Amino acid sequence: MAFLTGSDRTLAEAISRLAYCNPFLPERIECERQALGDAFVPGGTLWHATGDPEPPPNVFALRERAGALSERLAARLAEQARPGAEDLQLYEDVVIYMLFARYDDDFYGLIDERAATAAVGFYRRFRHDVERLLQISRARLVADRDVPHLFAAFFQVRRAFHYIFHNIIGNSAPIVRLRATVWQSIFTRDMRRYRRSLYQRMGDVATLIS
Structure with a gap:
């Protein structure tokens, strides 16, 4: 059984690049365009704000496509597909x-600082999704x-995006x-490598995002 072919491969490759690119560079826009094709909505694509971010329609469309592709590929794995290492890497990136x-x-x-000591109620759901899709x-x-490291890395990425987005305001080239x-x-030029190993050296990072 073929695992990744045609449009699914094209979409997986675009999402793979999107997953690890710098979200504040035009590179992200091109990755979104490749992933969405004719469904891509141009305009307002460089993220900056003075208030809460309003995700552009591309974000929701990408979420839906990545979710559907993840489920299709997981089903093929359950049906005894035998992907090679490169295809498995694409699958992992999509998930x-x-x-x-x-x-x-x-x-x-x-x-929110008030949530710093609160129980993280969605961790069980997160772990279940990881087990279902990445531990088969x-x-x-x-x-x-x-799994806890992946969870913590996601929080770090989300938090860094939040503070950069809200505190470095403007649309000029500089x-x-x-x-x-x-x-x-924070995340270096190679975010994939950061996720795998460099996070262990966070004490050496000089940038303060707080």
Whole structure:
């Protein structure tokens, strides 16, 4: 059984790039365009604000497409598809993107300082989704010990985005570059590598986002 072909492969490759790109660079816009095709809505694509962000329609469309693709690929794995290493990496990237999008609002709710010591009620749902999609027999892509790290990494990404978005305001070229540079100073040029290993050296990071 084929695992990734045609339009599904094109979509998976675009979402894979989107999952690890710098969200404050035009690169993100191009990834969204590739993932959505004719459904892409142009305009208002460089994120900055003086108030709460209003996600553009592309964000919702991408969430739906990533969710549907994740379920299709998980079903193929359950039906004994045998993807190679490259296709498994694409599958993992799609699921990672989908999970972050699915729980985005929940992580946003944790940014409030009053929630710092509160119980995280959605962790069980998050872990269940990881087990269902990333810990199946043919694709055990996330070890049990790494699930809390993945959860914490998602929160860190959401929190960094929030403070960069709200505190570096403007749409001039220097400000656009500044937002992107601050993001990169936290997560480096290679966010995939950061997720795998560099997070362990967070004590060496000089950028303060608080």
